[in-house]
Amino acid sequence: MSSFGLPSVAEIQNMAPGDIEALARELDRQRRVSEARIAVLVHRVGEAGAHLVDRHRTPKAWGQAACNWSGGEALRFVHTGAMLARFSSAAELASHGGLGVAQMHVLGRLVANPRVGEHLAAGEQTLVEAAVSCEFNDFVSVVTTWEHTADADGAHRGHERAHHNRNATATIVGEQSFLDAHGGVAAGVQIQAILDAYAQTEWHADWEAGVAVHGDSMCPGLLARTDGQRRFDALLAIFLKAASIDSDSTGSGCTVNLVVGYDTFQHHLQKALGGDPAPLDPNDPLHRCETGDGVPVDPYDMLVAAATGHVRRVVLDSAGVVVDLGRRQRLFTGPLRDAVLLQHRWCTWTGCSRPASQCEADHLLPWGTAGPSATTNGGPMCGYHNRWKATNYRTWRDPNGHWHHYRPDGTEIGWRAAQPPAHTTASATSPPTHADSASAS
Numbered sequence: 001m002s003s004f005g006l007p008s009v010a011e012i013q014n015m016a017p018g019d020i021e022a023l024a025r026e027l028d029r030q031r032r033v034s035e036a037r038i039a040v041l042v043h044r045v046g047e048a049g050a051h052l053v054d055r056h057r058t059p060k061a062w063g064q065a066a067c068n069w070s071g072g073e074a075l076r077f078v079h080t081g082a083m084l085a086r087f088s089s090a091a092e093l094a095s096h097g098g099l100g101v102a103q104m105h106v107l108g109r110l111v112a113n114p115r116v117g118e119h120l121a122a123g124e125q126t127l128v129e130a131a132v133s134c135e136f137n138d139f140v141s142v143v144t145t146w147e148h149t150a151d152a153d154g155a156h157r158g159h160e161r162a163h164h165n166r167n168a169t170a171t172i173v174g175e176q177s178f179l180d181a182h183g184g185v186a187a188g189v190q191i192q193a194i195l196d197a198y199a200q201t202e203w204h205a206d207w208e209a210g211v212a213v214h215g216d217s218m219c220p221g222l223l224a225r226t227d228g229q230r231r232f233d234a235l236l237a238i239f240l241k242a243a244s245i246d247s248d249s250t251g252s253g254c255t256v257n258l259v260v261g262y263d264t265f266q267h268h269l270q271k272a273l274g275g276d277p278a279p280l281d282p283n284d285p286l287h288r289c290e291t292g293d294g295v296p297v298d299p300y301d302m303l304v305a306a307a308t309g310h311v312r313r314v315v316l317d318s319a320g321v322v323v324d325l326g327r328r329q330r331l332f333t334g335p336l337r338d339a340v341l342l343q344h345r346w347c348t349w350t351g352c353s354r355p356a357s358q359c360e361a362d363h364l365l366p367w368g369t370a371g372p373s374a375t376t377n378g379g380p381m382c383g384y385h386n387r388w389k390a391t392n393y394r395t396w397r398d399p400n401g402h403w404h405h406y407r408p409d410g411t412e413i414g415w416r417a418a419q420p421p422a423h424t425t426a427s428a429t430s431p432p433t434h435a436d437s438a439s440a441s
Contacts, residue, residue: 043085087107107127142285149284352382
């Protein structure tokens, strides 16, 4: 044991992966409890007016003076404390370490928005349950969608402001050139998709050139350019191509998917046509309007995209599921592949945040063990983890839509291993057994 009371490097090397994760979760539980206790103390100091005794203007200033916190850190404690006072269920979870520190901060920022106050009581269960049950990135998307629905006018003003203040500059300073641009989300997701597509083309060019030189010994470490260099060269290629085509050309042909619930689409369409529809319920998870990778988009921009056809609109049904196209095939291709990638915003492997648009369409139950090429048996997985899963690792999506990954010895990877098991039914997506032979999809 080290001076921190933790296993040494040699001891960790001899521990089972599940035991190491359990130790990390226990330390994190202690951190969560401490974070919540400090936040509650700061809030109670403010409620009691104790910060005024030494003439501190705010509880934030008191915390900075008492503990030498940064301004941002002190403000997070203020917001988190107010959230725990508002959400009794969150406070109960936080008291024994059941609520993550980052999740508390996200909820704290939400509660601090004065324009959503009237919806907080009704939204507490939805928001707190998402904080406990969702991967962090999914939780942030849930909160962002909820906030945009509860504060639709504020969110729209933010998107309008970003679009109105759009700007781009190209400058030369000494031996270097600089490009700086900022604007709205609707334009940004298209720019990002096109840049990613061109960068991927540059990567393939480097790989093919490397294979020609190194043959079978070629590996990513032998690529001629870094990722940053390829992306800059891709940007230059975009500019050069734009200069060589007609101004009315449609460009690269990249597709950006905008995912929107059916009721949300009808609501904003009616509103755009001059109607006065009833406000949307922020607690309905289908009231989303975002890219396939989970980036919130202003519904007005979505309507414009649907009308002009430059961006593909994907409307979800009442169950929130992309329909199975019913084609029997070995690989997920064409529209079926798109539908599978739209099942999740990121690589489904726990801890991986690679966007779904950069992933492969993976079979949950492998094709080799009668796994169908259907959206119910598919999900996005990056190339690295898709190949890793083929070495007797197994993946399962539970009835709540959460993803689980299992080691060859049957133990679950990640924080969901400590959660109560989900209710299961016999289906192609039931928990995999040792008899299931994992094979690459």
